[in-house]
Amino acid sequence: MDAAIEIRNLSKVYRLRKTESYISLRDIITQSARNLFKKSKKPEYFFSLKDINFAVMAGERIGIVGHNGAGKSTLLKIISRITPPTSGEALVRGRIGSLLEVGTGFHPELTGRENIYLNGSILGLKKSEINRQLDAIIDFSGIEKFIDTPLKHYSSGMQLRIAFSVAAHLEPEILLIDEVLAVGDMEFQKKCMGKMEEVSKNHGRTILFVSHNLSAVKQLCTRGLLLENGENKLFGDIDTVLQTYRNSYLRKTSRTGVAHYDLGQHPNKIKPGNGLLTAQLLVNNEPAETFIPGSDFKVRAGYYLESPLIDPEAGIVIKDEQYNPIIGLNNKHLGIKLDLKVNEPGQVTISIPAFNIYMPGKYYVDLYLGDQVHYFECLYDAFSFDVLPHDVFHSGEELRPEWNRIFIKNMDIYS
Amino acid sequence: MEKLITHIQPPGRFSLGLRELWQYRELFYFFTWRDIKVKYKQTYLGILWAIIQPLGMMLLFTLLFSRTLKIDTAPVSYPIFVLSGLILWNLFSASISHAGDSMIQNAHIIKKIYFPRLIIPGSAVLLALFDFLIGLLIFLVFCVLYRQSLQWYSVFYFSAGIVIVTLAGFGTGTFLAALNVKYRDFRYMIPFLLQLLFFSSQIIYPLTAVSNDWLKYLLALNPVNSAIDLFRVSFTNAEPDTAVFLIGLVSTSVVFWGGLYYFKKTETFIADLV
Numbered sequence: 280m281d282a283a284i285e286i287r288n289l290s291k292v293y294r295l296r297k298t299e300s301y302i303s304l305r306d307i308i309t310q311s312a313r314n315l316f317k318k319s320k321k322p323e324y325f326f327s328l329k330d331i332n333f334a335v336m337a338g339e340r341i342g343i344v345g346h347n348g349a350g351k352s353t354l355l356k357i358i359s360r361i362t363p364p365t366s367g368e369a370l371v372r373g374r375i376g377s378l379l380e381v382g383t384g385f386h387p388e389l390t391g392r393e394n395i396y397l398n399g400s401i402l403g404l405k406k407s408e409i410n411r412q413l414d415a416i417i418d419f420s421g422i423e424k425f426i427d428t429p430l431k432h433y434s435s436g437m438q439l440r441i442a443f444s445v446a447a448h449l450e451p452e453i454l455l456i457d458e459v460l461a462v463g464d465m466e467f468q469k470k471c472m473g474k475m476e477e478v479s480k481n482h483g484r485t486i487l488f489v490s491h492n493l494s495a496v497k498q499l500c501t502r503g504l505l506l507e508n509g510e511n512k513l514f515g516d517i518d519t520v521l522q523t524y525r526n527s528y529l530r531k532t533s534r535t536g537v538a539h540y541d542l543g544q545h546p547n548k549i550k551p552g553n554g555l556l557t558a559q560l561l562v563n564n565e566p567a568e569t570f571i572p573g574s575d576f577k578v579r580a581g582y583y584l585e586s587p588l589i590d591p592e593a594g595i596v597i598k599d600e601q602y603n604p605i606i607g608l609n610n611k612h613l614g615i616k617l618d619l620k621v622n623e624p625g626q627v628t629i630s631i632p633a634f635n636i637y638m639p640g641k642y643y644v645d646l647y648l649g650d651q652v653h654y655f656e657c658l659y660d661a662f663s664f665d666v667l668p669h670d671v672f673h674s675g676e677e678l679r680p681e682w683n684r685i686f687i688k689n690m691d692i693y694s
Numbered sequence: 695m696e697k698l699i700t701h702i703q704p705p706g707r708f709s710l711g712l713r714e715l716w717q718y719r720e721l722f723y724f725f726t727w728r729d730i731k732v733k734y735k736q737t738y739l740g741i742l743w744a745i746i747q748p749l750g751m752m753l754l755f756t757l758l759f760s761r762t763l764k765i766d767t768a769p770v771s772y773p774i775f776v777l778s779g780l781i782l783w784n785l786f787s788a789s790i791s792h793a794g795d796s797m798i799q800n801a802h803i804i805k806k807i808y809f810p811r812l813i814i815p816g817s818a819v820l821l822a823l824f825d826f827l828i829g830l831l832i833f834l835v836f837c838v839l840y841r842q843s844l845q846w847y848s849v850f851y852f853s854a855g856i857v858i859v860t861l862a863g864f865g866t867g868t869f870l871a872a873l874n875v876k877y878r879d880f881r882y883m884i885p886f887l888l889q890l891l892f893f894s895s896q897i898i899y900p901l902t903a904v905s906n907d908w909l910k911y912l913l914a915l916n917p918v919n920s921a922i923d924l925f926r927v928s929f930t931n932a933e934p935d936t937a938v939f940l941i942g943l944v945s946t947s948v949v950f951w952g953g954l955y956y957f958k959k960t961e962t963f964i965a966d967l968v
Contacts, residue, residue: 357702360702361805361806362963363705364702365704367704373698375700383807384807388732389732397724397728401807
């Protein structure tokens with residue numbers, strides 16, 4: 280069988296410009312005037328992608344990971360023909376649906392229904408296909424009531440729902456997805472994930488998925504591509520790729536003391552110097568990198584906010600090595616309102632007293648802070664810690680880890 | 695079903711990509727539909743504006759030029775004369791200003807999704823054509839009101855004029871659209887350029903009033919002039935000026951192909967620039 284996507288010696292070079300992306304005539308004129316007198320400086324070039332080679336078989340789902348600026352988005356842009364390569368070639372067999380950003384082309388003056396048609400046709404659906412799927416799309420979005428209201432009256436969440444619904448009903452043979460799951464509420468994200476899995480597994484769709492959310496990548500993808508500075512670092516089985524990436528990843532979060540992590544360089548940072556900046560793990564109120572089952576678990580996160588958040592949420596997700604979440608909640612789940620400082624450093628502490636996690640191994644912690652409107656950042660795998668085997672019941676009998684993910688301290692068996 | 699195979703390579707030979715445009719015809723329709731809908735949805739008077747605007751201009755010019763300056767347009771009454779020029783001019787100027795700005799207006803879509811970029815200025819011109827059709831209807835109503843007789847062959851002359859203006863507007867518009875992406879200066883040049891073109895078009899005066907032949911031929915470089923000439927043939931009963939017509943035809947094809955060529959050449963890099 281032929282490969283769905285074949286990439287051969289693909290490179291993309293950008294010319295570095297110090298000023299804005301577009302040029303003004305004045306710049307051209309002054310530049311050429313200057314060049315009359317001076318030897319022209321050689322322009323600087325920068326390889327966004329460098330000699331990339333790989334092939335994707337039909338029905339394979341590839342997760343593309345790498346640090347910011349590694350060339351992930353450029354690769355998708357070339358495959359979706361938004362920008363041409365500088366050299367090399369790509370062969371794509373099948374219709375491509377590109378989801379580089381959901382809701383592309385939405386117009387606030389048009390109604391939800393009209394926007395479904397517009398967005399659908401921009402994303403490559405035929406009118407007859409939209410007609411056929413219209414009810415399903417509206418139904419999936421869950422906002423039938425407002426479907427004939429202009430989009431400008433929608434909340435951002437509602438707009439997102441419409442956008443996702445259209446996207447979820449695309450029927451291309453090859454689907455390119457870039458970070459679409461980073462936004463939207465958890466429940467809807469889950470719904471979308473489920474839909475994508477169903478579509479890809481049952482219909483044999485080929486998927487290229489770029490995301491920083493490694494658990495989503497792991498859940499959806501069969502193989503992985505790790506890009507580093509525009510180069511193909513590793514292409515292979517998803518677990519190996521994620522493990523390699525994760526190792527390089529955690530090295531980037533520098534340790535600035537015992538269990539004290541600097542998050543300023545985190546790949547998911549939206550704005551440098553804003554949001555979550557540091558994290559410290561405290562075990563029984565002492566900084567530690569290992570955790571003994573049953574101890575008090577605390578994460579103290581340092582933040583800085585340049586502008587206030589509306590009804591902020593601060594949350595945590597703890598995952599095991601297989602990316603299975605163990606705990607994932609925020610202050611809203613606990614019914615707690617947070618009062619965060621603005622323009623001065625502050626701290627948020629997430630405290631889990633007598634944390635009864637049991638299974639020994641490595642655990643990864645995502646931290647998030649923000650509101651759904653102004654600023655929201657989720658730092659995946661902000662840091663990791665180890666859970667050590669421990670004789671939690673002081674019986675001398677070791678619990679079998681494969682049977683015991685958690686333990687209950689006062690558990691009793693009697694006759 | 696045959697599988698679509700896309701071969702992605704560095705930009706190479708020039709090609710119009712007509713086959714691909716045909717594949718994307720529905721998107722063409724949707725962009726035009728969006729532009730028309732949005733344009734008239736945002737205003738209180740809505741589609742009435744397409745009627746008010748040319749009528750207001752006609753009234754102004756009639757008062758100004760026919761009453762005070764006494765420009766002679768016999769045998770055609772001045773309002774009919776000026777309206778015929780105005781609707782064609784509006785088609786031309788709207789094509790240029792909509793198309794010229796269209797790539798920047800739609801930058802957010804261009805950066806995200808691939809489709810033949812020509813659709814964007816193309817649908818901007820279709821929007822101008824839609825407005826023109828309304829203008830043409832008003833014009834025909836006024837022809838009846840002023841008892842202006844029309845010949846059966848008017849249809850032929852009308853269509854020829856419309857085609858010339860549309861092609862010239864499309865060419866200039868796409869050229870400016872591509873330039874605009876590269877050099878934002880052209881955004882400010884468009885209104886200036888349009889004003890210049892307006893006064894060099896025979897809208898408020900007949901080209902026959904220009905006595906200097908060389909000046910007349912210079913003005914004929916403006917494609918609108920030959921288009922208006924053709925348009926007015928059907929009711930002035932005068933032969934169209936062959937020289938003016940030919941000059942206009944040449945400049946129209948230069949503008950059309952030149953604009954198209956430049957646009958297709960820059961098109962592949964547009965997503966990197968906007």
